[in-house]
Amino acid sequence: MPTPPVEYKDAPPEVRAVFDDIKSSRNVPDVNNFWKYLAHDPAGLKRTWESLKQVMAPGALDPLTKEMIYLAVSVSNGCGYCIASHTAGARKAGMDGAMFSELMAVVGMANETNRLVQGYRVPIDKAFE
Amino acid sequence: MPTPPVEYKDAPPEVRAVFDDIKSSRNVPDVNNFWKYLAHDPAGLKRTWESLKQVMAPGALDPLTKEMIYLAVSVSNGCGYCIASHTAGARKAGMDGAMFSELMAVVGMANETNRLVQGYRVPIDKAFE
Amino acid sequence: MPTPPVEYKDAPPEVRAVFDDIKSSRNVPDVNNFWKYLAHDPAGLKRTWESLKQVMAPGALDPLTKEMIYLAVSVSNGCGYCIASHTAGARKAGMDGAMFSELMAVVGMANETNRLVQGYRVPIDKAFE
Amino acid sequence: MPTPPVEYKDAPPEVRAVFDDIKSSRNVPDVNNFWKYLAHDPAGLKRTWESLKQVMAPGALDPLTKEMIYLAVSVSNGCGYCIASHTAGARKAGMDGAMFSELMAVVGMANETNRLVQGYRVPIDKAFE
């Protein structure tokens, strides 16, 4: 049987501290299931959240672009939960339906041509080396 | 032995027509190896180029964002040729070193959390269904 | 529609022989669904079971380590059934919650750094060649 | 450093027996590198060769179809060695250039639509359940 999620009321202080930071950073009333399951590993929960917060912060790329890249990888990996949560995340950051469709079309073409390249055993152009 | 690439001077007219369109669309003196190998399948060459041209055209997403999404998928799939060519493509479209590093960090985190989600068997939150 | 599973009572003798061997080897009252579906291919059932029995037997690596490696690959491939059954298998062989969390953390980091390596196009160190 | 291949002259009897069977089954003067590396695990070598011989034998599917399916999977997994060896194997079994191009086009489309399906979160049609 799968491990049940860790709810806030049952969580030890170090887990609550991370949950609190997620809720205030994202301005949400509760954390997603992902964090409630990862909470079985408090050190991993803290490390993953802090890494994610750092990686997804606005920088040279804006948050919407980052969310769309995250979604593109999740689609390419076929992770159902991740597709659902990062589609929601990207929409919240500003992705509309037309942008989603174009993102999907790019992901589809990339998966197609990645395999064509490998199957035809195409050597790297000198200009790219 | 692998199939040798098809060079312009040896190409049949329908392949030359696609090569000409690639060169003028991209303003380059010659096409990349990918197209020279795919040219063994003239119908596939034409279909792939026309699909790519349509998908990568500016629309709801700008060309730089599209190139970065293409690169993110190629990295996640581990396609060496594709990583080389789309890194070049994204740089040409405006990606600098800081943007590349942030893109890579997002791709890395997405691959990590995609697997954590699947391993912990996290059910999709009601809010995402 | 998917093929229905083959139950013991309906199975031909060569399938029953494999089912009997699985049950006695594992000391379980019935075989898992995997074997009931694979039983549509009696030769494949026998080959797969015999390969698995040989590969998973104690040897230079102990059964717990082997089950955890199996689980790590299944998580990395995102196979839901395999994650469920090999989490159960590893727990039966001695994996506790802390070991599972550390295994997951390693799988997550490996997926992250595998992609960073490919994206940055890191050449193999002379020392590793 | 990688493990060096096991050559026939240095191989123990149980490895030579497998090498001999590969050579006579395929009517070739020497085995491919794959078998020479796997020979470091004589039990694994024997098991893998016997499984492969059984799986690739003519049956409900002919050898050419089986080689093309093997190649399709190898392309989709991006395994360079496997693409090279199974392209050779499929050509030997009768695949010409036009067949290869069509196989590649199917592999490309399958990879594209697999991802579109997952990204759009398409539920399975009742008719397929």
Place this chain on the structure above:
Amino acid sequence: MPTPPVEYKDAPPEVRAVFDDIKSSRNVPDVNNFWKYLAHDPAGLKRTWESLKQVMAPGALDPLTKEMIYLAVSVSNGCGYCIASHTAGARKAGMDGAMFSELMAVVGMANETNRLVQGYRVPIDKAFE
């Protein structure tokens, strides 16, 4: 929440035209869910259908072989919807239970040996270069 499918009665003319072509080409009363979801991107719907129709048409490979290759890739990628729909497609084109089992066995072996090759770091044989 996921995007709802686009039904024929609610579809704009350019989507209806594609749906009509799918229905008449395949001689079916309605299109599969895949097309109803993709219809949110009318240009992508048209491009994907036209590419698929061209790629899957009888040519150097017959439709059954193409459907089985499509299925092999979908199994290897773990796409549940695609496995369901292309199993149905391959059965309609003539795949019986014995052919399916052999196809699955080949896909399984290919995935196994692809990884063995990569783990043992097997260099490509001169004969394949």
Place this chain on the structure above:
Amino acid sequence: MPTPPVEYKDAPPEVRAVFDDIKSSRNVPDVNNFWKYLAHDPAGLKRTWESLKQVMAPGALDPLTKEMIYLAVSVSNGCGYCIASHTAGARKAGMDGAMFSELMAVVGMANETNRLVQGYRVPIDKAFE
């Protein structure tokens, strides 16, 4: 062209600090290429190294088991650099040739059965839910 690696002598102080910690933690005279490339992103370098150090530290699992899990995932993902470096890492931690062969056999079987499970569309056993 790919980004050149960052050598210690050319590195800014925050990169040198990470390189120094890697060298002293691992008791090696220089860092691997991976770190020299990642050094183009000093924040990512520091985050990745600190995460890796935490994840790979002895805990509920010993370092050898962790290195073998890391290697198993890298083989399954087909990352050549990662296979080379983590084979070296696992050997240093105590993996001998027999252990490597058994690890590879498990990775191979897991990849095979993961796909069989998905192709046969096997539902999860009640006992595993």
